[in-house]
Amino acid sequence: xxxxxxxxxxxxxxxxxxxxxxxxxxxxxxxxxxxxxxxxxxxxxxxxxxxxxxxxxxxxxxxxxxxxxxxxxxxxxxxxxxxxxxxxxxxxxxxxxxxxxxxxxxxxxxxxxxxxxxxxxxxxxxxxxxxxxxxxxxxxxxxxxxxx
Amino acid sequence: xxxxxxxxxxxxxxxxxxxxxxxxxxxxxxxxxxxxxxxxxxxxxxxxxxxxxxxxxxxxxxxxxxxxxxxxxxxxxxxxxxxxxxxxxxxxxxxxxxxxxxxxxxxxxxxxxxxxxxxxxxxxxxxxxxxxxxxxxxxxxxxxxxxx
Numbered sequence: 001x002x003x004x005x006x007x008x009x010x011x012x013x014x015x016x017x018x019x020x021x022x023x024x025x026x027x028x029x030x031x032x033x034x035x036x037x038x039x040x041x042x043x044x045x046x047x048x049x050x051x052x053x054x055x056x057x058x059x060x061x062x063x064x065x066x067x068x069x070x071x072x073x074x075x076x077x078x079x080x081x082x083x084x085x086x087x088x089x090x091x092x093x094x095x096x097x098x099x100x101x102x103x104x105x106x107x108x109x110x111x112x113x114x115x116x117x118x119x120x121x122x123x124x125x126x127x128x129x130x131x132x133x134x135x136x137x138x139x140x141x142x143x144x145x146x147x148x
Numbered sequence: 149x150x151x152x153x154x155x156x157x158x159x160x161x162x163x164x165x166x167x168x169x170x171x172x173x174x175x176x177x178x179x180x181x182x183x184x185x186x187x188x189x190x191x192x193x194x195x196x197x198x199x200x201x202x203x204x205x206x207x208x209x210x211x212x213x214x215x216x217x218x219x220x221x222x223x224x225x226x227x228x229x230x231x232x233x234x235x236x237x238x239x240x241x242x243x244x245x246x247x248x249x250x251x252x253x254x255x256x257x258x259x260x261x262x263x264x265x266x267x268x269x270x271x272x273x274x275x276x277x278x279x280x281x282x283x284x285x286x287x288x289x290x291x292x293x294x295x296x
Contacts, residue, residue, distance in 0.1 A: 015163035016220060025219060035207075038215040054214045057207030059183075064204045067186040071173060072164060 001086050004030050008079040009065065010139055014072030024139070025073065027064055034061035079138045091124055098138050100145065105130055149234050152178045156227040157213065158287055162220030172287070173221065175212055182209035227286045239272055246286050248293065253278055 007029045018024055022041040028034060040052030058064040069075070080099040085092065094106040107124050109117040136144070155177045166172055170189040176182060188200030206212040217223070229246040242254040255272050257265040284292070 013162075013219065023218075025215075036212075036215060038218045040218065052218075054211055054218065056211040056215060059205030063202055064184075066202045067173075067184060067204060070171075070186045070188065070200075070202065071161065 001084055003082065003084050004032070005082050006030050006080070008081075008138075009075055010077040010079070011068055011073040012076040014074075025068070027058075027061060027068070029061045034058050034064060036064055077139055077142065079142060081138070091120060093124070093128075096138075098141075101138060101141055104134065104138075149232055151230065151232050152180065153230050154178050154228070156229075156286075157223055158225040158227070159216055159221040160224040162222075173216070175206075175209060175216070177209045182206050182212060184212055225287055225290065227290060229286070239268060241272070241276075244286075249286060249289055252282065252286075 009027045009029070011025045011027070012018060013023075013025065016023070024037075024039040026037045026039065028037065035055050035057050037053060037055040042051045065075070082097045084095045086095075087093075090110050092108040092110070094108070096104045096106065098104060105128065107121050107128075107130075109120045111117045111120070134141070157175045157177070159173045159175070160166060161171075161173065164171070172185075172187040174185045174187065176185065183203050183205050185201060185203040190199045213223070227246065229244045232243045234241040234243075238258050240256040240258070242256070244252045244254065246252060253276065255269050255276075255278075257268045259265045259268070282289070
């Protein structure tokens with residue numbers, strides 16, 4: 001099991017409404033360093049959710065944030081959480097305690113067979129007694145809560 | 149003396165004309181890794197040129213470029229050069245061979261006293277026989293050459 005504290009800063013684009021285009025630019029700060037991520041619009045699939053994600057490690061969070069701000073990106077939202085990660089063979093379980101939202105569990109399976117992945121996820125979900133699936137992102141949940 | 153090959157990719161901003169605002173976003177690729185830099189407008193000072201520069205190391209150039217492109221930045225220009233760097237105490241001499249432009253020498257002094265810096269630079273300039281000062285950036289020189 002590994003634990004980390006993550007602070008995610010989401011940025012507004014200088015000329016595009018990321019809320020409408022369903023994109024995101026996120027700077028994540030952890031004890032191990034920082035990374036910059038672009039998330040593309042969600043693609044609807046039969047079972048799970050899918051979206052393009054491109055991530056690059058950055059040397060330090062402060063400089064990355066200053067570059068983004070000089071280029072017209074504005075800090076829009078911050079999502080802070082503590083994450084405990086359990087890796088059980090092909091199954092990864094992430095338990096997040098999100099500031100202002102509470103506790104969430106994310107299940108991820110690394111496998112090349114979608115059918116095998118679906119059945120593994122279903123087994124794990126039932127075993128852990130997880131009955132309230134959540135499709136929204138933490139950012140969306142926080143915005144909902146704020147009454148946006 | 150250290151030598152490196154540098155490929156600089158300059159990006160156009162999604163909604164701002166960097167040519168007019170005198171800013172730049174540059175992704176530099178070298179053998180040692182990649183870095184992203186924001187350059188602010190040049191500030192006129194009596195002697196030397198000054199501008200804000202913020203740089204952050206990035207884990208890999210390709211991912212950084214893809215994130216920029218997804219966010220609407222477009223590759224605008226590439227400046228490639230070989231740079232030999234000589235460090236002589238407080239004086240740094242950089243000899244650049246720039247693709248399409250030729251050879252240039254840059255002198256830099258690290259000191260807290262502007263007067264001391266100016267006299268050191270002048271000594272080095274005279275000693276090296278450098279008589280054709282160039283204020284423009286390589287990018288500007290390349291654009292001039294292309295006839296814009």
